[in-house]
Amino acid sequence: xxxxxxxxxxxxxxxxxxxxxxxxxxxxxxxxxxxxxxxxxxxxxxxxxxxxxxxxxxxxxxxxxxxxxxxxxxxxxxxxxxxxxxxxxxxxxxxxxxxxxxxxxxxxxxxxxxxxxxxxxxxxxxxxxxxxxxxxxxxxxxxxxxxxxxxxxxxxxxxxxxxxxxxxxxxxxxxxxxxxxxxxxxxxxxxxxxxxxxxxxxxxxxxxxxxxxxxxxxxxxxxxxxxxxxxxxxxxxxxxxxxxxxxxxxxxxxxxxxxxxxxxxxxxxxxxxxxxxxxxxxxxxxxxxxxxxxxxxxxxxxxxxxxxxxxxxxxxxxxxxxxxxxxxxxxxxxxxxxxxxxxx
Amino acid sequence: xxxxxxxxxxxxxxxxxxxxxxxxxxxxxxxxxxxxxxxxxxxxxxxxxxxxxxxxxxxxxxxxxxxxxxxxxxxxxxxxxxxxxxxxxxxxxxxxxxxxxxxxxxxxxxxxxxxxxxxxxxxxxxxxxxxxxxxxxxxxxxxxxxxxxxxxxxxxxxxxxxxxxxxxxxxxxxxxxxxxxxxxxxxxxxxxxxxxxxxxxxxxxxxxxxxxxxxxxxxxxxxxxxxxxxxxxxxxxxxxxxxxxxxxxxxxxxxxxxxxxxxxxxxxxxxxxxxxxxxxxxxxxxxxxxxxxxxxxxxxxxxxxxxxxxxxxxxxxxxxxxxxxxxxxxxxxxxxxxxxxxxx
Numbered sequence: 001x002x003x004x005x006x007x008x009x010x011x012x013x014x015x016x017x018x019x020x021x022x023x024x025x026x027x028x029x030x031x032x033x034x035x036x037x038x039x040x041x042x043x044x045x046x047x048x049x050x051x052x053x054x055x056x057x058x059x060x061x062x063x064x065x066x067x068x069x070x071x072x073x074x075x076x077x078x079x080x081x082x083x084x085x086x087x088x089x090x091x092x093x094x095x096x097x098x099x100x101x102x103x104x105x106x107x108x109x110x111x112x113x114x115x116x117x118x119x120x121x122x123x124x125x126x127x128x129x130x131x132x133x134x135x136x137x138x139x140x141x142x143x144x145x146x147x148x149x150x151x152x153x154x155x156x157x158x159x160x161x162x163x164x165x166x167x168x169x170x171x172x173x174x175x176x177x178x179x180x181x182x183x184x185x186x187x188x189x190x191x192x193x194x195x196x197x198x199x200x201x202x203x204x205x206x207x208x209x210x211x212x213x214x215x216x217x218x219x220x221x222x223x224x225x226x227x228x229x230x231x232x233x234x235x236x237x238x239x240x241x242x243x244x245x246x247x248x249x250x251x252x253x254x255x256x257x258x259x260x261x262x263x264x265x266x267x268x269x270x271x272x273x274x275x276x277x278x279x280x281x282x283x284x285x286x287x288x289x290x291x292x293x294x295x296x297x298x299x300x301x302x303x304x305x306x307x308x309x310x311x312x313x314x315x316x317x318x319x320x321x322x323x324x325x326x327x328x329x330x331x332x333x334x335x336x337x338x339x340x341x342x343x344x
Numbered sequence: 345x346x347x348x349x350x351x352x353x354x355x356x357x358x359x360x361x362x363x364x365x366x367x368x369x370x371x372x373x374x375x376x377x378x379x380x381x382x383x384x385x386x387x388x389x390x391x392x393x394x395x396x397x398x399x400x401x402x403x404x405x406x407x408x409x410x411x412x413x414x415x416x417x418x419x420x421x422x423x424x425x426x427x428x429x430x431x432x433x434x435x436x437x438x439x440x441x442x443x444x445x446x447x448x449x450x451x452x453x454x455x456x457x458x459x460x461x462x463x464x465x466x467x468x469x470x471x472x473x474x475x476x477x478x479x480x481x482x483x484x485x486x487x488x489x490x491x492x493x494x495x496x497x498x499x500x501x502x503x504x505x506x507x508x509x510x511x512x513x514x515x516x517x518x519x520x521x522x523x524x525x526x527x528x529x530x531x532x533x534x535x536x537x538x539x540x541x542x543x544x545x546x547x548x549x550x551x552x553x554x555x556x557x558x559x560x561x562x563x564x565x566x567x568x569x570x571x572x573x574x575x576x577x578x579x580x581x582x583x584x585x586x587x588x589x590x591x592x593x594x595x596x597x598x599x600x601x602x603x604x605x606x607x608x609x610x611x612x613x614x615x616x617x618x619x620x621x622x623x624x625x626x627x628x629x630x631x632x633x634x635x636x637x638x639x640x641x642x643x644x645x646x647x648x649x650x651x652x653x654x655x656x657x658x659x660x661x662x663x664x665x666x667x668x669x670x671x672x673x674x675x676x677x678x679x680x681x682x683x684x685x686x687x688x
Contacts (some may be wrong), residue, residue, distance in 0.1 A: 013568035029434050030441055031422065031548040035663070036636070054403030054565065090373050097374055103681075104674040204375040292380070310654060311671075312380030319379070327655075327669040330448040337438035337447075 006154045009175040010278045013047030020052035021045075021335060028338040030078040035334065037308065041286065048259050048284050053336035055206035057259070060107040060170040060325050061163050062318045064091060064098060065156065067115030067241035068134030069179035070143065076214045077179040078205040081134070084178045085118030086269040091176070091317075092125040098317035105325045107172070112159060114152050115177075116243030129155045131241050138183060138221050142237045149244050153277075156248020164256045170325065171253040171289070173246035175266040175319025178341035180202075181293060185218045186238040186320055187297040188203055191272040192302035198296035201265075204314070231276035232268035239273070246270035247277065254284040259328065262293030264314065268299035275303060285326060289313055289320030352599035354622045357391030364396035365679060366388075372501075379678065381652065385630065386675040392603050392628050397680035401603070401673050404451040406509050406512040407593055408435060408442060411501065411585035412478030413523035414487065420558045421523040422549040425478070427521045429462030436469040442518055442661035449669045451516065455505060458496050459521075459585030475585050478558045482527060482565050486581045490676070493580040497621075500592020508600045514669065516632070517590035518662025519610040522548075524561040524639060526558060528613035530582040532639040535575070535616040536646035540566055543639035545609070548658070553600040575620035580617045583617070590614035591621065598628040603672065607665035608635030608658060609635030614645035615638040619647060623683045630672060633657055633664030669677050 003038040021043040026032060035037065049052035053257035067086045073079045090096045091111055094103075102109045112127045113120050119136040120126050131152045137145035144152075160171060181203035189199040202211055210246035221238040228234045235244055253260035254274070262271050262285050273284035282303040292297060300307060310325050313320045365387040377383065390396035416425045431600045434440045435455050438447075446453045457464050461478040466469050475496045479487035488496075503516060511546045525547035533543040540563035544561060546555055552602045565582045579588055590613040597604035598618070606615050606629050619626035628645040633642060633653035644651060652671050657664045 028441075029431065029439065030659050033550065034657065034659040035441065036658070038655055038657070080356065090683045091682065095373065095681065097372075097379065097678050097682055100678040100681045101674045104670055104677050204378065264370055308655070311382055311652070313378065313382070314380070315374050315378040323671060323674055326448055327667060330445045330667055333442050333448050334444040337439065337444045339437065341436045 006157060006330060007278055008157065008251050010254040010280045010284065012280055013283055014050035015287050017046040017050050017052045018043055024052060024095060024335060029341050038327065038331040041328060042335040043216045045332050049257055050175065054332050055139035055326065056332045056336060057170040057329050059167050061110060061111060061132045061168040062092060062098060062102050062172040062174050062322055063106050063110045063159055063317055064174035064176055065112050065242035065245040066176040069119040069136045069177055069183060070137035070242055071139055071217065072179035074139050074217055076182045076217055077203065078217055081117055081178050083114050084176055085120060087176050088113065088116060088120055088126060092123045094118060096110050097315055097319050098281060098322060101319050101322040105322055107322055107325060112245065114155055114245045129339045135240055138238050139217055143183065143239055144234045144236050144241065146233055149232055149239065152241045152244035153248040155283050160249045160252020164258060169258050171249055171258065171260045172263065172318045172321040173249045173267055174263060175242050175316045177240055177242045180240050180242065180266050182214060182217060182240055183240045186221040186293045188272055188299045189218060189222045190234055191276055192298050192311055194298045196222055199298050201293040201295065203293065216228040223246055230252050231273055235273050243270045243273065247274040250274040250281055250285060254281045259286055260277065261286045261288040261321040261324050261328065262317045264316055265293035265296040267321065268296050271303055274300050288324035291320065346519060350494065351622055352501065352595050352600040354628065355625055356402045358394035360396050361390040362387055368396060371684050373548045373685050375497065382671065382675040384686045385672060386679040389676050398676050399513065400513045400676045400680060401514040401669065402512050405454060405512040405600050406442060406446050406516040406518050406666055407454045407456060408504055408518035408520055409456050409458050409586035409589040410520040410664055411546035412461040412526060413584055414479045414481035415483055415526050415561065416523035418483050420526045420559055420561055421547065423522045425461055425522050429460050429464060431520050432457065432464055432470060434459060434469045439509050440661060441663050442666060445663050445666040449666055451487055451666055451669060456589065456647055458499055458589045460573065460649065472580060482582050483561055487527065487583055488489060488580050488585065490577055490580045493576055493583065496585045496588035497592040504593045504596020510604060513644040514604050514672065515593055515604045516607065516662045516665040517593045517611055517614060518607060519586050519590060519660045521584055523588045524584050524610050525580055526561060527584045527587060527608045529639045531538055532615040532616055532643045533562060534578055535620055536544055536642050538642045543642050545639065547637065550571045563672040569625055573610050575611065575617055579617050587614045587617065591618040594618040594625055594629060595622055598625045601631055603666050605632040605665040607632055607662045608660055609637035609640040610660055612640050615647055616643050632668035635664065649657045666671060
């Protein structure tokens with residue numbers, strides 16, 4: 001294993017709090033099991049926080065990590081790389097989908113440039129932590145060095161630590177990076193042991209006739225990963241800078257005992273990386289929604305997570321995870337505030 | 345047809361606003377279709393409001409109608425009838441699931457007694473509009489008179505009118521009534537033309553070995569409905585007082601051009617009744633979630649509605665519909681606030 005001085009410690013879920021939550025649900029004023037998946041969710045939140053009832057999320061934050069991908073040169077995306085920087089502009093102007101959703105659910109939005117090819121230093125709303133100006137083309141070699149992967153991971157951990165210290169009690173990692181479903185598919189395929197054609201999808205609108213080409217890119221990348229055992233080396237070989245930072249954000253949240261909500265396929269690949277780096281991390285995550293990308297299903301199954309929403313979203317930015325925040329709040333609030341069963 | 349002086353007029357969806365919403369989605373800063381079901385939802389909201397972009401819901405309200413059911417005497421419920429009144433007490437004390445959920449999403453809760461067997465007049469938080477102290481046993485004859493059904497329906501319409509006049513811009517109807525999955529199943533079976541065994545479920549926890557008895561009750565009730573053509577007479581024959589009031593609330597919302605969100609199987613039966621009384625009403629409704637009760641699937645299919653959430657909820661009270669409110673808000677907000685596609 002490569003040396004990982006920055007990896008935080010993640011505790012297993014608190015079994016006593018989980019047991020207490022199960023007992024508490026059983027005596028609330030409702031038919032047993034009638035809150036379905038929300039009951040499981042509140043039990044999970046108890047295990048994450050180590051308390052029963054678990055605290056109700058009050059200050060959620062969405063951190064959107066943006067970066068570019070050299071593999072776009074291979075024609076693996078329906079969109080040109082320039083869109084990454086332009087969408088960060090839109091987010092800085094509060095005019096992207098994630099801004100509308102975060103405002104709806106009362107979440108703070110933080111934008112972090114960890115690797116956009118364009119210069120964004122003129123945008124004060126963006127935190128400038130560029131590790132490099134986009135990855136190298138993973139079709140021709142490693143996407144980045146192991147040091148760069150470690151640095152991007154550390155950015156995510158640091159942002160989590162800082163937000164949590166300031167009061168954030170639930171974290172969502174969002175992504176903006178044209179071309180990033182290709183590295184995500186390769187990471188998920190490699191970590192979940194799933195073949196390229198089971199993890200490659202049309203992403204943000206690739207025409208179906210170009211899917212075989214993208215699948216071949218993913219297959220070739222995965223083949224190079226066969227001999228790699230260290231998740232950080234895997235991340236450097238076929239990953240992305242925003243994916244590394246997202247994984248870091250999850251590690252920071254898991255280490256601090258606050259829930260993190262996983263978005264779509266990019267986020268799921270980051271969760272797979274985080275869990276590979278520090279086993280037990282994914283058990284502290286909540287799957288916000290089921291993306292239409294095939295690798296999302298593979299990743300969530302690999303991580304043992306059951307998604308809350310299924311709205312056929314495939315936008316990224318943290319949108320699907322953000323929409324799950326009120327459900328996470330409602331589950332914990334019901335467990336906390338509901339009366340005992342009335343005695344008839 | 346029985347005379348229905350109180351039925352409001354419901355306009356068809358606004359086609360121009362629907363077209364404008366479809367065009368507007370096509371030019372937002374995201375891959376086409378990437379917001380999945382939320383795009384359909386915002387288009388529907390445009391059709392309901394007659395404007396594009398449609399207004400973002402700011403003052404949602406949940407109205408819980410409570411009533412008892414004579415059919416409980418047949419052993420069709422896992423719970424004694426006394427629970428209805430006790431749960432209204434819990435709601436008045438803000439200690440039920442619907443209170444926790446409504447507080448999470450910022451919705452007002454209004455409690456209306458349209459037919460609870462117990463005397464609740466000492467509860468100031470409850471609006472007292474009792475039509476009768478629970479229905480008659482529908483296994484032995486009509487659940488109520490046609491006049492009583494009309495009166496309960498009118499209560500729902502009046503409450504909607506009053507709330508909308510005071511600024512409510514989205515309505516959820518919730519139910520509290522031990523035994524009410526039996527009338528709901530009979531109504532849905534009769535209106536959707538579905539056999540008793542396809543619409544009868546275990547409700548709030550009926551043991552599986554008692555399901556055949558409940559199914560036989562529903563089948564016998566539906567058989568009496570074969571000759572009934574008037575939805576109001578059907579409602580009186582096998583319905584419930586809270587179901588009638590919920591249908592009225594939907595008619596009031598639909599008539600006023602504001603969205604209403606349908607909860608589980610009880611709410612779905614009320615939506616079927618409302619749509620039978622005034623065709624076009626259901627097209628202005630939003631299916632908040634998919635209940636685990638089999639009749640819910642039948643009803644939503646009959647009404648042509650696609651549920652937003654699927655969390656295996658089966659609690660009622662308006663809980664599932666309430667949880668869909670932030671998604672309804674997010675859909676409209678995204679359509680309103682998102683920038684045009686950036687020019688790369």
